[in-house]
Amino acid sequence: MTATPPIVPEAMPIPRKLPEAERLNLVGLTRDGLRAALIAAGTPEKQARMRENQVWQWLYQKGVRDFDAMTNLAKEYRAKLKEHFTIEVPEVVSRNVSADGTRKYLVRIGGGHEVEVVYIPEDDRGTLCISSQVGCTLTCTFCHTGTQRLVRNLTAGEIVGQIMLARDDLGEWPEPGRHPKDETRLISNLVLMGMGEPLYNFEAVRDAMQIAMDGEGISLSRRRITLSTCGVVPEIARTGAEIGCMLAISLHATTDELRNQIVPINRKYPLEQLFAALRAYPKLSNSERITFEYVMLKGINDSNADAKRLVKLIAGIPAKINLIPFNEWPGSPYERSNWDRIEAFADILYKAGYASPIRTPRGEDIMAACGQLKSATERARKNRFQIAAEAGLPQPERVVRRPDAPDVH
Secondary structure (H helix, E strand, C coil): CCCCCCCCCCCCCCCCCCCCCCCEECCCCCHHHHHHHHHHCCCCHHHHHHHHHHHHHHHHHCCCCCHHHCCCCCHHHHHHHHHHEECCCCEEEEEEECCCCCEEEEEECHHHCEEEEEEEECCCCEEEECCCEECCCCCCCCCCHHHCCCCEECCHHHHHHHHHHHHHHHCCCCCCCCCHHHCCCCCCEEEECCCCCHHHHHHHHHHHHHHHHCCCCCCCCHHHEEEEECCCHHHHHHHHHHCCCEEEEECCCCCHHHHHHHCHHHHCCCHHHHHHHHHCCCCCECCECEEEEEEEECCCCCCHHHHHHHHHHCCCCCEEEEEEECCCCCCCCCCECCHHHHHHHHHHHHHCCCECCECCCCCHHHCCCCCCCCCHHHCCCCCHHHHHHHHCCCCCCCCCCCCCCCCCC
């Protein structure tokens, strides 16, 4: 008998006011934005392109945070930069290292809010998992992050700043006088799989990824960046056109009935709409496959019938399937599928011609594994009325429950 997943109501997004700063933070500005800011601060337009390139390389190629260290700029110009601008990345509050080498950073951003960032070292790569929101609106029932209400979107600077602070900790910036191409790339891959739904913060994510991919800065290949979405259908084509990175879909179910319950966004964008958008994805090819993420929940979505339906769903789409053993968290309503059940599921996919690696859980001992991220200060769940009060916003309208409304568990 198939178990019934719990139903969790969708969370209400609450906007947050960002603290106003006296000086503009340069981290997170696109090239056009940086050049415009320099001109507004008094840089002659004829010099603006050159100054933009110089400052850009100091920020993202060399990791310099002090204007005085930008030695190819005149002292007077450095003083002008200090007067108008600042260079700030999120603050690392704590750093935990797992027995398997995984690092989890608790990171404080503007307004005192926190997100988590995870670095996963492997023999052939180093993957950094970054966040795009504080909390999440999607309330996927198997995800610990989904139990934290959305506080606010991250800015482009707070997103790219996660990469920069991880490079700080790993000592990855080139030493003075050393060419950046000669550095050891400990962060070779980037995944937008941390806290939040990236496509509900599209512009900031796009701008941050443009900075990360810039060849004169952090210089990560677009094919080394994977954006994971639960299926915000209207933004999928835009992702291919404006970001161009690899795409991953948090699928986790093969019927609308089940996905409506465990991935509630499916109620808005059901499987038929989602797969139509995927088949039209601009970057889709055999060399740039879509990754489908599928968390293995015991008795919920792990039957042979589920595997066969999955094969039919993805037919004709260049794809691979990452099977993710469920990572338990306090109060979780699910169990991990048995290993032999996961292998049997994978075998059906493999025989149908699809790569279906089983992801090795990493960082479980420090709650850094897939689906376990949740900022420490937000673990005690707050309702939308408390959040609105803290944000200094008008109280949202209260919804009166009808006497005949069903109970939600």
